[in-house]
Each structure stands twice: as C-alpha cells, then as structure tokens.
Amino acid sequence: MSAQQFTRGPAMRDVAAAAGVSAQTVSRVLNEHPNVQDSTRKRVLAVIEDLGYRRNNTARALVTGRSKTIGVLTLATNNYSRSSLALGVELGAREAGYTVNSVTSDLSVKGLTDAVSRLVFQGVDGIIIAAPLQEAAEKIDKITSRIPTINTDGSSDMGDRKVGVDQDIAAVLATKHLLELGHKTVWHVSGPNEWSDAASRLTSWRRTLQEAGRDVPPVLHGDWSPESGYQNGLILGRMPEVTAIFVASDEMAFGVLRALNELGRRVPEDVSVVGIDDIDLAAFSNPPLTTVRQSFEETGRRAVQQLVAYIADPSISTEPDLVSPTLIVRASTAPPPDGK
Numbered sequence: 001m002s003a004q005q006f007t008r009g010p011a012m013r014d015v016a017a018a019a020g021v022s023a024q025t026v027s028r029v030l031n032e033h034p035n036v037q038d039s040t041r042k043r044v045l046a047v048i049e050d051l052g053y054r055r056n057n058t059a060r061a062l063v064t065g066r067s068k069t070i071g072v073l074t075l076a077t078n079n080y081s082r083s084s085l086a087l088g089v090e091l092g093a094r095e096a097g098y099t100v101n102s103v104t105s106d107l108s109v110k111g112l113t114d115a116v117s118r119l120v121f122q123g124v125d126g127i128i129i130a131a132p133l134q135e136a137a138e139k140i141d142k143i144t145s146r147i148p149t150i151n152t153d154g155s156s157d158m159g160d161r162k163v164g165v166d167q168d169i170a171a172v173l174a175t176k177h178l179l180e181l182g183h184k185t186v187w188h189v190s191g192p193n194e195w196s197d198a199a200s201r202l203t204s205w206r207r208t209l210q211e212a213g214r215d216v217p218p219v220l221h222g223d224w225s226p227e228s229g230y231q232n233g234l235i236l237g238r239m240p241e242v243t244a245i246f247v248a249s250d251e252m253a254f255g256v257l258r259a260l261n262e263l264g265r266r267v268p269e270d271v272s273v274v275g276i277d278d279i280d281l282a283a284f285s286n287p288p289l290t291t292v293r294q295s296f297e298e299t300g301r302r303a304v305q306q307l308v309a310y311i312a313d314p315s316i317s318t319e320p321d322l323v324s325p326t327l328i329v330r331a332s333t334a335p336p337p338d339g340k
Helices: 012-019 023-030 038-051 057-064 080-095 109-121 134-143 167-180 196-211 226-237 250-262 280-284 296-312
Strands: 069-075 099-105 126-130 149-151 163-165 187-190 244-247 272-277 290-293 321-323 326-328
Touching: 012 023, 012 038, 023 038, 069 080, 069 109, 080 099, 080 126, 080 296, 099 109, 109 126, 109 134, 126 296, 149 163, 149 296, 163 167, 163 296, 167 196, 167 244, 167 272, 167 290, 167 326, 187 196, 187 226, 187 250, 226 244, 226 250, 244 250, 250 272, 250 280, 296 321
Parallel strands: 069 099, 069 126, 126 149, 163 321, 187 244, 244 272, 272 290
Antiparallel strands: 290 326
16 A cells, blocks of 8 residues: 555554554554564554655644643744754754744844744744844743743743853953953944843853953944954054954954954954854864854754753743853964053
8 A cells, every 4th residue: 555545644543554553552652652663663663654645733732731842932033043043943853753834023022022922823842032132021930830941041030940151250261261362352242232131141251350440341233143253353453553353253353353354453462352152164164263163053952952851840840941052262362462
C-alpha cells in the first residue's frame, strides 16, 4: 500500500491496518511506549514512513491536553543574535520532541501583546519570549499567567523563568581587558536604551570604571546596526584622547572599525576596539576583532530545556539560568600609544 492510494491523508487506522496491528499499538509506538516489541515497533515505523502518515496534533491535544508545540516571540529584525537564538530554540525543540510556532513583533506594546496573544490562541504548550518587553511587560505577564513562559531577554521580572547570558560579566570582561592593557579609560558605544541587554552592559561598564577610579566618558548610543557603529566611530575617531572603545555588539564594532580606518586611526596601534557576541565574521574583520563570546544558540537550547521542564511540572522552582560569556582576544586590542 502506498500514500498515493489515499485521496485524504492517511489516518492512524490506515497505519494499523497496513501493519497488521491495532490502532492502540500504533499510538504506543508514536508515544514511545516501552511495552511494544522491537520488531512490531520497526514494522509500524516502516509503514508510517511508507504511507507518509502525519500525526494529528489537534486530536492529540484533545487526548493529552498538550500540542507538543512551543511558541517563540522574537523581534522583526535580521540581527545576528535573534537568528542564532531562534536556531538554538529550533534545535532544542526538535531534540525534545516539540515543534515551534514563531511570531515576530516590533517594540510597540500593541505589537508585543498581540504577538503573544496569537501564540496563546494557537494552543502552544509554552512560550519563549526573546524580545525586550518595555512597557508591555505587565500586560504580557497577565496574558501568559496560565501558560509556562521563559524569558531570554531579562527585561521582565519573571523570577526564575529566565535563561540568558550574564551581561554584567560580559561588560566587565570587555572593560577590564582594556584597562589592564593600560588604557586610562574606556569609551562605550551602547545599544538602544529600551534593550535590557544594552542597559545591563552600560551599567556594568560604568561601574567597572568607577571601581577602578577612572573617568566615565559620555555614552554614545547605536541601534545594533553597523551603520550606527560607523556614525559613532566617526565621532570617536576625531577625538585624539580616545584610545579604547567598548562596543555593545560585533556588528556595530565593524562600523566603528571602518570609521576609524577612514579617519586614519590605526587599530590597535592608536585605538583598541572590543565587541560583544563573537559572531562568525568577528575573526575575519580587519583586524580580527577582540570580543566577548556569548552563545545565543546554546541559550536557545537551554531555554527550551527549562520550558519543557516547566511544562511537565509548573510548580518547579529553579534559579535563573545565566550563561557565562568568554573573552576572545584577537588583534584589535593592544596597549595604548606612548604618552596616552
């Protein structure tokens, strides 16, 4: 029997008939029940593949109360960190036997709340929020009050329901590296104010300088794009007192490097630059970029693991899961020029 014989999609009873077993046995195979003989399991799986059978998630949800689907909210952006995180979620969900429904949004309250509401309406078992919530946090907390939710951004007070990179450590690593090379102070190109990651890095950069007894320069803000890094680099590159710059993302750091090059400021001989993320291109910039590595893909996987545990036992209590970043030293940093 082949899939072409069906004018509709094959049902579980069709699989059972072709395999010579009961529908209950097919259900046990699909749900990985241990009380199925290995030979029977292999025969049923072979028929499933031959017929092209696809499990009816709606019917399964009616029986089990679960759709085996995870909802993910991300921003509508081509930013590297978001796409890498989404890949980690997809891989983690696949490993856990879940599928993923993804929605994107802008940063408006209406956009964020509508996006989360769509996921709830779709009947997902749990939600991963990978976006800064801003003023929408309270409304989203109400919408998700009855559904397991994990936050990877840290902008909402979700207690132990957080998985992410420790941004305090990331900023401290970058700033201390430049100070330990001998730079008197470190300038900072921050991300957007509304992003909690950017705010955390800015706070930790400022605190690290203050604890070291160094002057805290004015902050410049970008929007995560190379263009914004370039524009800020044109400002900093015209200031001879600037010898060290901590940039809140690798993509903005690439823009800073280009601006400094155009202005004749050599990196690292005149100015040292450190980024954050360690995206694939960081090792191939000119010069190769010193940066703080944070694994977005690993964060996505761990968010799924915590969410699945939360779905299985909503009363479970864990500490926030913060991944420690790593400083990757390359050729864009060096001691300051003589006399600086």
